[in-house]
Amino acid sequence: MSKFLVLQSDFGISDGAVSAMYGVALSVDPTIRIFDLTHDIPQYNIWDGAYRLYQTVSYWPEGTVFVSVVDPGVGSERRSVVAKTATNQYIVTPDNGTLTQIKKQLGIVEVRLIDEKVNRLPQSGESYTFHGRDVYAFTGARLSTGVISFEEVGPKVDVESIVELTVVEAKLEEDKVIGTIDILDIRFGNLWTNINRELFKELDIKYGDSFEVLIENNTRQVYRNIMTYGRSFADSHLGEPLLYVNSLDKIGVALNQGSFAKAYHIETGVNWRIYIRKIPKAGF
Structure with a gap:
């Protein structure tokens, strides 16, 4: 892996949420290099999150891990996944449509469910409202730094099973x-x-x-x-x-x-x- 971790969210930077994600990643490996894609996605706007990934992902080196958290369904039954792109980057995200443009424009070759029994921040209690910190940043950092392999993220699922937003063709x-x-x-x-x-x-x-x-x-x-x-x-x-x-x-x-x-x-x-x-x- 590249040890590059790129973060995207709708959190903004007016409180400590993004900083907490940085802290979790650095706790996994203090040599990891962390970058921000953006934290200004409009609140709950999955479409914009999906598009900003498409705008950015293919320009990063192979092995780069992206964490995208635009998650109005946090704590629900929606899945948490890691997708491997056709250009060999990884995206850690809720399965809520965020992968729509990546699948359509770049291609996704494999998707794995995040096994939270293994890939969840220790001592994070029973909080189910900050998966960006407790699951996604933690898993992304472990994957990026080689603590876990892609196969150790969790079980493989069908690429065609991921949630996709409606797209109209020109x-x-x-x-x-x-x-x-x-x-x-x-x-x-x-x-x-x-x-x-x-x-x-x-x-x-x-x-x-x-x-x-x-x-x-x-x-x-x-x-x-x-x-x-x-x-x-x-x-x-x-x-x-x-x-x-x-x-x-x-x-x-x-x-x-x-x-x-x-x-x-x-x-x-x-x-x-x-x-x-x-x-x-x-x-x-």
């Missing part, structure tokens, strides 16, 4: 592509869609082309306008909207030096649909 329909707003580029307010570059290219596009962009929430129209497809934000004027390819090779929507999401009160999820239609150039 599609080409006549002269337009249709997709969803999957996530926000939080800091800058850009919209990240599920429309990959290859599908978008089927509209016979090139930089500088104009497109009509329509965004709906369920059946309510939220935004409709014309914008340009650019290589980067510099290809538009200050405050102008544009289409671009984001860092995950999918189509994004932005305002140059502004927050598109805030300006038009746009959120994310399968109910937020986007339609992108190429506007033919006028002939003379």
Whole structure:
């Protein structure tokens, strides 16, 4: 293993929860290297947690162990698992949909249930509300540092048995592509869609082309306008909207030096649909 442990949660950093997870991991092995993916996942938002893993996991070395805790069902009958990805990283998490994007986009080759008789923090009593500390950080640190092997996590389960969230596929329909707003580029307010570059290219596009962009929430129209497809934000004027390819090779929507999401009160999820239609150039 790499001795790299990467933590993600919806805990925030205003109390001691994240620090306690660090402490547990360091108690397992003080030489472990611990990193934060983010602790700003919106509370209980499993979808965002799933997407941030997809955004990050494949860029870490093989053997890296991720602990993701967005767990509104903590203490219930939901399972605790460790998944091995096709790119040879490990994800320690509740089985509540957090693995959706990893399974779909990267691939999962094996999943094991966490055997809490063995892989639970000693002297953690009968508390069932902080599995992030007592089960996930403890198991993740032990796996990362080689105290246990992947096989010693617990019994193997069918990859197809893991819980998955609803995912809508982007599609080409006549002269337009249709997709969803999957996530926000939080800091800058850009919209990240599920429309990959290859599908978008089927509209016979090139930089500088104009497109009509329509965004709906369920059946309510939220935004409709014309914008340009650019290589980067510099290809538009200050405050102008544009289409671009984001860092995950999918189509994004932005305002140059502004927050598109805030300006038009746009959120994310399968109910937020986007339609992108190429506007033919006028002939003379």
